[in-house]
Amino acid sequence: xxxxxxxxxxxxxxxxxxxxxxxxxxxxxxxxxxxxxxxxxxxxxxxxxxxxxxxxxxxxxxxxxxxxxxxxxxxxxxxxxxxxxxxxxxxxxxxxxxxxxxxxxxxxxxxxxxxxxxxxxxxxxxxxxxxxxxxxxxxxxxxxxxxxxxxxxxxxxxxxxxxxxxxxxxxxxxxxxxxxxxxxxxxxxxxxxxxxxxxxxxxxxxxxxxxxxxxxxxxxxxxxxxxxxxxxxxxxxxxxxxxxxxxxxxxxxxxxxxxxxxxxxxxxxxxxxxxxxxxxxxxxxxxxxxxxxxxxxxxxxxxxxxxxxxxxxxxxxxxxxxxxxxxxxxxxxxxxxxxxxxxxxxxxxxxxxxxxxxxxxxxxxxxxxxxx
Amino acid sequence: xxxxxxxxxxxxxxxxxxxxxxxxxxxxxxxxxxxxxxxxxxxxxxxxxxxxxxxxxxxxxxxxxxxxxxxxxxxxxxxxxxxxxxxxxxxxxxxxxxxxxxxxxxxxxxxxxxxxxxxxxxxxxxxxxxxxxxxxxxxxxxxxxxxxxxxxxxxxxxxxxxxxxxxxxxxxxxxxxxxxxxxxxxxxxxxxxxxxxxxxxxxxxxxxxxxxxxxxxxxxxxxxxxxxxxxxxxxxxxxxxxxxxxxxxxxxxxxxxxxxxxxxxxxxxxxxxxxxxxxxxxxxxxxxxxxxxxxxxxxxxxxxxxxxxxxxxxxxxxxxxxxxxxxxxxxxxxxxxxxxxxxxxxxxxxxxxxxxxxxxxxxxxxxxxxxxxxx
Numbered sequence: 001x002x003x004x005x006x007x008x009x010x011x012x013x014x015x016x017x018x019x020x021x022x023x024x025x026x027x028x029x030x031x032x033x034x035x036x037x038x039x040x041x042x043x044x045x046x047x048x049x050x051x052x053x054x055x056x057x058x059x060x061x062x063x064x065x066x067x068x069x070x071x072x073x074x075x076x077x078x079x080x081x082x083x084x085x086x087x088x089x090x091x092x093x094x095x096x097x098x099x100x101x102x103x104x105x106x107x108x109x110x111x112x113x114x115x116x117x118x119x120x121x122x123x124x125x126x127x128x129x130x131x132x133x134x135x136x137x138x139x140x141x142x143x144x145x146x147x148x149x150x151x152x153x154x155x156x157x158x159x160x161x162x163x164x165x166x167x168x169x170x171x172x173x174x175x176x177x178x179x180x181x182x183x184x185x186x187x188x189x190x191x192x193x194x195x196x197x198x199x200x201x202x203x204x205x206x207x208x209x210x211x212x213x214x215x216x217x218x219x220x221x222x223x224x225x226x227x228x229x230x231x232x233x234x235x236x237x238x239x240x241x242x243x244x245x246x247x248x249x250x251x252x253x254x255x256x257x258x259x260x261x262x263x264x265x266x267x268x269x270x271x272x273x274x275x276x277x278x279x280x281x282x283x284x285x286x287x288x289x290x291x292x293x294x295x296x297x298x299x300x301x302x303x304x305x306x307x308x309x310x311x312x313x314x315x316x317x318x319x320x321x322x323x324x325x326x327x328x329x330x331x332x333x334x335x336x337x338x339x340x341x342x343x344x345x346x347x348x349x350x351x352x353x354x355x356x357x358x359x360x361x362x363x364x365x366x367x368x369x370x371x372x
Numbered sequence: 373x374x375x376x377x378x379x380x381x382x383x384x385x386x387x388x389x390x391x392x393x394x395x396x397x398x399x400x401x402x403x404x405x406x407x408x409x410x411x412x413x414x415x416x417x418x419x420x421x422x423x424x425x426x427x428x429x430x431x432x433x434x435x436x437x438x439x440x441x442x443x444x445x446x447x448x449x450x451x452x453x454x455x456x457x458x459x460x461x462x463x464x465x466x467x468x469x470x471x472x473x474x475x476x477x478x479x480x481x482x483x484x485x486x487x488x489x490x491x492x493x494x495x496x497x498x499x500x501x502x503x504x505x506x507x508x509x510x511x512x513x514x515x516x517x518x519x520x521x522x523x524x525x526x527x528x529x530x531x532x533x534x535x536x537x538x539x540x541x542x543x544x545x546x547x548x549x550x551x552x553x554x555x556x557x558x559x560x561x562x563x564x565x566x567x568x569x570x571x572x573x574x575x576x577x578x579x580x581x582x583x584x585x586x587x588x589x590x591x592x593x594x595x596x597x598x599x600x601x602x603x604x605x606x607x608x609x610x611x612x613x614x615x616x617x618x619x620x621x622x623x624x625x626x627x628x629x630x631x632x633x634x635x636x637x638x639x640x641x642x643x644x645x646x647x648x649x650x651x652x653x654x655x656x657x658x659x660x661x662x663x664x665x666x667x668x669x670x671x672x673x674x675x676x677x678x679x680x681x682x683x684x685x686x687x688x689x690x691x692x693x694x695x696x697x698x699x700x701x702x703x704x705x706x707x708x709x710x711x712x713x714x715x716x717x718x719x720x721x722x723x724x725x726x727x728x729x730x731x732x733x734x735x736x737x738x739x740x741x742x743x744x745x746x747x
Contacts, residue, residue: 107587115588142521158537158554169558173592175537179548212542213552239642243650246625247520260585264643267618274579295622319668366453 053311054103060313081106131281131294133273138345152262182220189256277312328347424482427687434689458675517721531641561599568635659694715746
């Protein structure tokens, strides 16, 4: 018995140290998760190509998913921004699949047609919109050390769509803030920070002017903050926030905002980080999630980019990586993100908004080639 | 009182006769008519000065010194914020102060700290409502010699200041549900659009961009855009475009040279004007001017009162000085305005005298003296 225990002990003692790694090699991490049997079965994902550059970039994602043999298959539906509402079959499909990938949907200007993006968010109760803005290595921008996640309340606030004309020449629009929605978005923001090892949550508001409305939002955030003592919480007024974003963006980590301010802050943060062509994001609710280009700056690309097929697919590729993690296929997500980062770092294949001349297809081919 | 009126009428006559070229340029606009009434060779223009709190008195002193050395014909009437609430105005500003601004038509305001508490209106709100200040104009241009990440900023933000999201009309519907009203009226939108195009024309600007979110808020921002379009038709030589606000934010941080004059409703204007101030180096360097009905102009420094450095001769007077320059331009004293502005920009670009917030170590008085030397 003693002799065998000595042998066992030798296995338990630490092995002699391996020769030191070369200083430039980054230590590789092996993925240590155990799937349940059947987790690798292909999952259905609703795909909405949309308008403008949408079909181009969703096609890019389809190609890359194919090349990776990722266990997902797409159910494609045609939806365009000028339809009166989203077809029932699309909503049914999203409710069944629970996950959707979307290109852009154009919103017609002032035409009396409500935005289809808003309609999707309301019907599926996707109350959190998330945009992750970060510097990509290889892209030289004016601002360094940017790594901001903007979490924006997606259902109420200024975009409630409740407008009416009081008398000709006087129009009122209602901004609605409820405790229920403010609390759940604050909870999502703190939970996100906790799960992703983020250190600080900042609430963006204008409560010095809109005392009741934004005051209610702040109250909810403060209540939730007490449940997470390890995450530091502070509040910043929205105009000061924008000013700080353009001068010292490294002070922000996770930002939680009501609807309108979130739109502006997300687009500003995307602009300073690397541009809207690169930022991933999505809309998530309790039951469903729609992944799309993070900050689209309110347009679906202009005609020239569409004709020349020079749209930037990176944003949607990174969003689909987020989607793969959401579907619990983390190693596929890692491979995709590494390939994209490699292509951007190399710098040979970049679209126009990143300073290059490539077309969408060339970038896609480069990403597929960089997959390992 | 009668002699004062006679003096004003005679100076109107004098200035009208003395510079016929001037009258050709800006004959019909009521704003420039008001300005012509002010300017005269003999009588100085009276302007109200609110030094404010904290660093306010020191930087106001700087302004007075520079103006004296530059021979600017302005006579200052100083007013201070009171210590108790005046029931006529429901705030700490007295009725006399407001009357003085109304009478003089121009004013300069330093930073004011709003006292905490209830039962009175905020000082800025009082000024805005009583003087009917409907447009806030902020010229943002990169200061040569003070390096920020953006070197090519040269734009003007004009923000509607009376209505929009800041109407202050909120109420609690039931517990946990709050509604806030955003109001857009045709009258206010037309007024600010008119001022924006007039400003663009009189300052030689080529483009006016209206910033909106009319794809989501179709009726409210739609009305604002309609009014801007109507005014744009009257100024065919100025290019007019409409930009969605999220697109605008993104373009501003990527390439601010794309914009010239921006006109926007209240909330967007607040955010975008502070964003632009951030692009050029912060609120300590940004001038601002509020325009009211009847040609009233109240220039102000938008930074805080900085109580921690008050009285220590460390404050940066640049914002108040540049705002005073904006006031001079409103009064059409362009040569004096240019002289002072060039002196300020020259001092900052030289780099020898800079206050602490710009990375230097000069005191307020040294900086002021350097500007006077540059005149």
